[in-house]
Amino acid sequence: MTKYELRQQRGAHGSTRRQFLRQLGLGMVAAGAAPQLLDNAHGTSELKKKSHKVKYRILGKTGQKVSEIGFGGHSWSYKRVPDGKGGYRKPTIDEAIRMIAAGLEMGVNFLDSCTPLIESSVPGEALKRLGRRNKVLVSIRVSHKMKGCESDKKEVFKWTEERLKLWQTDYVDLCLLCNTANDTPKSGYWDMSYSIEALDKLKQQSKIRFTGFGCHFTPELFLEAFDKFGNYFDIFSLPYNVRHRAAEKLLPEAKTKGLGIITIKPFARGELLKNRDLKRTDSGLPRDMISFVLEHKLVDICTCGVHTIEQVRENFSASWTKLSPSGRKRLEKVADTAITDHQYAWLEHGWRYA
Ligand SMILES: NC(=O)c1ccc[n+]([C@@H]2O[C@H](COP(=O)([O-])OP(=O)(O)OC[C@H]3O[C@@H](n4cnc5c(N)ncnc54)[C@H](OP(=O)(O)O)[C@@H]3O)[C@@H](O)[C@H]2O)c1
Numbered sequence: 001m002t003k004y005e006l007r008q009q010r011g012a013h014g015s016t017r018r019q020f021l022r023q024l025g026l027g028m029v030a031a032g033a034a035p036q037l038l039d040n041a042h043g044t045s046e047l048k049k050k051s052h053k054v055k056y057r058i059l060g061k062t063g064q065k066v067s068e069i070g071f072g073g074h075s076w077s078y079k080r081v082p083d084g085k086g087g088y089r090k091p092t093i094d095e096a097i098r099m100i101a102a103g104l105e106m107g108v109n110f111l112d113s114c115t116p117l118i119e120s121s122v123p124g125e126a127l128k129r130l131g132r133r134n135k136v137l138v139s140i141r142v143s144h145k146m147k148g149c150e151s152d153k154k155e156v157f158k159w160t161e162e163r164l165k166l167w168q169t170d171y172v173d174l175c176l177l178c179n180t181a182n183d184t185p186k187s188g189y190w191d192m193s194y195s196i197e198a199l200d201k202l203k204q205q206s207k208i209r210f211t212g213f214g215c216h217f218t219p220e221l222f223l224e225a226f227d228k229f230g231n232y233f234d235i236f237s238l239p240y241n242v243r244h245r246a247a248e249k250l251l252p253e254a255k256t257k258g259l260g261i262i263t264i265k266p267f268a269r270g271e272l273l274k275n276r277d278l279k280r281t282d283s284g285l286p287r288d289m290i291s292f293v294l295e296h297k298l299v300d301i302c303t304c305g306v307h308t309i310e311q312v313r314e315n316f317s318a319s320w321t322k323l324s325p326s327g328r329k330r331l332e333k334v335a336d337t338a339i340t341d342h343q344y345a346w347l348e349h350g351w352r353y354a
Contacts, residue, residue, distance in 0.1 A: 053107040054319035057300045059137075060260025062210045062234045064173070066137060068294055069316050070110030071103060072264065072305040073119035073141075080270075080307045090118075091307055097126045099312045104132055106316050112139045112262070112303045113163070115178060120166035128168045138167055139174035139262070141214065146179055148191030156198035160207060175199060175208040176237055179215040190217070190225050196232055210234040212260070218350040219246040223253060230257030237262040240299065242292050242335040243272060244347050248354035251298040262301045266290050268347055269305070271339045285334070286311070288327040290318035 054067045076096060083089040091099070100111070100123060111127075113119035120140060127133045142159035144152040160175060177195050192213065202208045213225060214237030222238060236254060240247035240263040247263065254261055266289050267273050273289075276282040293302040306312050323331075339348050 052317065052320050054316055056107075058260075059262075059300045060235055060255075061258035062174075062260050064137060064210075064260075066110050066260075066301050067108045067319075068299075068301060069290060069319055070108065070112055070139075070262070070301045070303040071100065071123070072303040073111075073113030073116075073123070074269075074305040075099075075119075075307055076113075076122035077116045077118040078305070078307070091122075093122060093125055095309075096122045097129055099306060099309055100126045101130055102309055102312050103316060104130070104135070106319075108316060109136045110139065110301055110303070111136055112141075112264075113167075114141050115143055115159075117162065117166060120163045124167035124169065133169055137173040138169065139176065140167070140172050141176045141178045143178050143180040144192070144195040146177075146190055146192060146195075148193055150194055152192075152194040153198040156195050157202070160202055164207060171207055171209065173209045174212055174235060175202065175210070176212040176214050176235070178213070179217065190221050190228070192225070192229050196229070210260075212236050212262070214238060214262070214264070216346050219250055222250050226250075226253050226257055226259070230254070230259060233257075233259060235260035235262060235300075237264055239263065239265040239268075239347060239351050240293055240296070240302075241266045241268055241272060242289055242331045243337065243339075244268060244351040245354045246351045248296070251296065255298055260300045261298055262303060263293055263299050264303055265347070266293050266302055266304050268339055269344055271341055271344055272334055272337055282330070284314075284321075284327065285330065287314050287318045287321055288323055288331060289334070290315055291321060291323045291327075292331055294318060295323065 054069055056065045057068050058064070059066045076091060079088040079090050081089050081091050081095070111123050113123065123138075127136065140160070140163040142156050142163070144155050146152075156177070160172075164170065164172065177192055177199075199208065199211045203211070212233050212235035213229070216239075222236070225236075236259050238247050238250065238261075244265070251261060267286060273286060276285060278285060290302055290304060293299055304315050306315060339345070
């Protein structure tokens with residue numbers, strides 16, 4: 001029996017549902033949360049009344065049962081919550097706990113974090129207070145140079161150790177290799193061989209369970225990576241939304257290698273939702289955009305960034321809401337919207353067409 005299986009059996013941090021709700025209530029009292037959430041804990045919440053649950057899929061060769069929608073990590077590091085003074089701030093830890101608790105109540109069991117440190121510290125603290133670490137799959141992303149150099153190993157160890165601390169855990173479920181900031185598709189390489197040696201060691205030490213890769217490079221480089229390294233890895237991650245659909249070309253290839261598929265950027269980092277009247281004429285649009293991603297049967301998880309509890313409720317409801325014909329028509333219009341923010345130009349250049 002592996003260390004991970006032992007931990008699961010012992011339920012070291014585990015709890016029954018009743019204990020979970022109690023912990024949630026107590027945790028929130030400690031954290032000074034609004035009484036409304038205590039009501040939730042005693043079963044009067046809107047969520048509980050509706051008791052909608054997300055659906056599950058199998059994450060490729062990992063064999064893990066995962067919620068088809070997961071929490072993205074960028075939520076915790078971007079300043080996008082109105083601060084009441086005309087500016088924006090990051091979600092507080094109490095807000096993060098409320099959001100994550102609401103997702104867990106709906107059955108969400110996947111939490112991602114990208115490379116910035118804060119993305120791991122916030123959900124790590126939230127899961128600790130909720131006592132739910134061993135009920136979810138935690139995914140981290142670690143940067144390496146991809147140049148096939150010995151120093152990659154050191155980098156992978158360093159990033160993993162840092163993130164284990166921030167997630168307040170002694171293992172993570174998924175560890176994905178990412179490119180470093182200065183590497184671009186023009187670098188013309190994708191050598192993960194040294195990093196793989198580091199991942200093997202981390203697996204032996206029971207610090208990571210499954211491995212994967214992802215980056216912002218071109219779809220063509222992904223094809224090359226499947227070919228060279230697809231047999232080694234368990235999963236990969238790539239952008240996919242109504243406008244940026246190059247993933248459709250890659251997914252069948254990935255499945256031939258048994259890779260689990262995690263999609264990112266269902267809203268192109270919110271760019272496809274800009275200037276829309278989401279309270280009235282465009283109400284339900286974010287949910288429909290996730291439903292679109294989930295319609296692709298080769299997708300295992302769609303991860304999305306969220307900043308408010310309302311966004312959590314809307315986005316995860318895509319799991320039980322079918323796209324209507326009018327919703328589908330509306331998506332066609334969204335797909336025609338060009339992205340102008342230069343930060344996301346890479347999506348427009350490489351990721352548009354299947
Ligand atoms: N290098 C990598 O491997 C990599 C790169 C990118 C992303 N990722 C992962 O993928 C996850 C998802 O991608 P992403 O966060 O970049 O982009 P995304 O999910 O496409 O967009 C997130 C943004 O969309 C807006 N949004 C979400 N739900 C909404 C709703 N119901 N109503 C209105 N607006 C809504 C929010 O914008 P506002 O802030 O304006 O509210 C939110 O910040 C990330 O969080 C991260 O975990 C990994």
